[in-house]
Amino acid sequence: xxxxxxxxxxxxxxxxxxxxxxxxxxxxxxxxxxxxxxxxxxxxxxxxxxxxxxxxxxxxxxxxxxxxxxxxxxxxxxxxxxxxxxxxxxxxxxxxxxxxxxxxxxxxxxxxxxxxxxxxxxxxxxxxxxxxxxxxxxxxxxxxxxxxxxxxxxxxxxxxxxxxxxxxxxx
Numbered sequence: 581x582x583x584x585x586x587x588x589x590x591x592x593x594x595x596x597x598x599x600x601x602x603x604x605x606x607x608x609x610x611x612x613x614x615x616x617x618x619x620x621x622x623x624x625x626x627x628x629x630x631x632x633x634x635x636x637x638x639x640x641x642x643x644x645x646x647x648x649x650x651x652x653x654x655x656x657x658x659x660x661x662x663x664x665x666x667x668x669x670x671x672x673x674x675x676x677x678x679x680x681x682x683x684x685x686x687x688x689x690x691x692x693x694x695x696x697x698x699x700x701x702x703x704x705x706x707x708x709x710x711x712x713x714x715x716x717x718x719x720x721x722x723x724x725x726x727x728x729x730x731x732x733x734x735x736x737x738x739x740x741x742x743x744x745x746x747x748x749x750x751x
Contacts, residue, residue: 581744617659632694638735
């Protein structure tokens with residue numbers, strides 16, 4: 581871990597923000613919760629984009645996370661986990677291997693969108709051909725939902741990885 585974290589709390593979710601930057605981390609945590617509570621994306625699309633983002637960030641917690649299985653740890657019992665079929669173990673294994681043959685067109689576009697947003701946001705904003713493809717499959721509401729979800733995962737996943745919070749934690 582890159583910073584000292586004296587954990588006096590019983591909660592496994594307590595992080596350095598609660599100790600060193602309470603107001604800032606509170607806003608970040610509220611954003612993270614909102615993603616899981618209010619996203620309207622199909623769960624498989626959500627998870628495909630989330631895993632692509634986790635791999636870019638290098639966050640071990642995020643790569644081991646499965647929303648349907650693990651989101652209860654955040655105190656969430658409803659939300660995106662109710663949005664369709666839950667991915668199985670092979671879904672996650674294939675994503676971690678960058679094997680996308682099992683994905684639907686919408687799931688694959690979510691992965692491509694997440695990768696472009698995480699690695700080449702300037703290119704993404706200017707790629708008219710890709711935007712035509714995205715707009716053919718996603719509604720404007722879904723594009724907005726997906727973009728905010730990815731932004732949340734990018735931010736919080738990078739905090740976890742850069743500070744080394746993901747090195748000693750297991751789901």
